[in-house]
Amino acid sequence: QKEVEQDPGPLSVPEGAIVSLNCTYSNSAFQYFMWYRQYSRKGPELLMYTYSSGNKEDGRFTAQVDKSSKYISLFIRDSQPSDSATHLCAMSTGGSQGNLIFGKGTKLSVKP
Amino acid sequence: SAVISQKPSRDICQRGTSLTIQCQVDSQVTMMFWYRQQPGQSLTLIATANQGSEATYESGFVIDKFPISRPNLTFSTLTVSNMSPEDSSIYLCSVEVTVGEQYFGPGTRLTVT
Numbered sequence: 165q166k167e168v169e170q171d172p173g174p175l176s177v178p179e180g181a182i183v184s185l186n187c188t189y190s191n192s193a194f195q196y197f198m199w200y201r202q203y204s205r206k207g208p209e210l211l212m213y214t215y216s217s218g219n220k221e222d223g224r225f226t227a228q229v230d231k232s233s234k235y236i237s238l239f240i241r242d243s244q245p246s247d248s249a250t251h252l253c254a255m256s257t258g259g260s261q262g263n264l265i266f267g268k269g270t271k272l273s274v275k276p
Numbered sequence: 277s278a279v280i281s282q283k284p285s286r287d288i289c290q291r292g293t294s295l296t297i298q299c300q301v302d303s304q305v306t307m308m309f310w311y312r313q314q315p316g317q318s319l320t321l322i323a324t325a326n327q328g329s330e331a332t333y334e335s336g337f338v339i340d341k342f343p344i345s346r347p348n349l350t351f352s353t354l355t356v357s358n359m360s361p362e363d364s365s366i367y368l369c370s371v372e373v374t375v376g377e378q379y380f381g382p383g384t385r386l387t388v389t
Contacts, residue, residue: 196376207368207380208319210277215376252318256376263309263334264370264378266318 167191170253170267179276183240187253187267190234194255197229198264199238202250211251212238243274278303278371280381288387289359296355297384299369304349307372310342312365313383319368325352359388 170187177183185199196215200208212227214220220227226239236255240247250269279302289295299308307326311319323333323344331344345353356363366383373379 198376198378200380205383205385207280207382210377210379213377254319254378258375263321263324264319264376266320268318 167265168253168255168267171270172268174271174273176273176275177243179243179245179274181243181274183238183243183247183272183274185238185240185251185253185270185272187236187255188234189236189255189265191255191257191265192231192234193257194265195258196256197227197236198254198256199225199227200252200254201247202252202269204249208252245274245276248273278305278373278379280369280371280379282369282381282384284384285382286385286387288389290389291360293359294355294357295359295386296353297367297369299352299354299381301350301371305371305373306349308346308352309370309372309378310344310352310354311368311370311380313368314365322354322367356386359386361388364388 168189199212202208214227217229217231224241228237250271252269253267254264281300283298310322313319321334322337323331325331325344325346327346343355364387368383370378370380
C-alpha cells in the first residue's frame, strides 16, 4: 500500500461546478497536509496548508482533513478554466526531516 | 511565502556530463529540499539540505551522483553527475517557511541525450 493514494483522473467539469479532490493515506504520523496546483511545465504552487484535523477555507477553496479516516479533501467552488491543472496532495510528519510525501496528482480540466 | 528562482530553467545535456542547478530564495530559510519529478509522475524527494550540515539523502539517491551544496541560508546547488537518459526529469528545489509549509521553485527541465 502506497503512503498516499490519489486518483489521477482526469476529471473534467463545466465552469462553475464544485470540484471535490481527495487523497487517502496510511501513515497516522502525518500532521501537516497541503494541496498544490501545478500547471504544465511549472513548479507546484501551494494552495492550502492545514495542520491536524478540521476545515480551512480560503476564497473558493476549502480543505478538509479527517485524521480518524486518514482522508483529506479539497473543494473548489465556482470552478474556473484557470483551475485547469494537476492538483497534488502532500503531507508531512514535520520534525527534523520535514520532507513531503506527494500523491500522484489529479488532472483537472474546467471547460468554459 | 517565499519567492524561489532556479537556473537553468531547462537544458539538454549529453550522456556522461554533469549539470549544476542553482536555487535562490528571497529570504533566509533553514531547510531546503531537492525533488525530482519524472515525466508523468509525482514528486520524489532527493535530499534535504540544511545550512551548516551535510545533505541528507533519501533511499535510492547517493551523494556521488547528486552532490549538493548549501553555502548560506538563501542558496543551494544540486549537481546531476555522469548523466544518463534515465536522469531526464524536472528537478525542483523547495524551502520550508514554517513547519510543513513548503514553497517550490519553477523547476529545471533536464533532457539527457
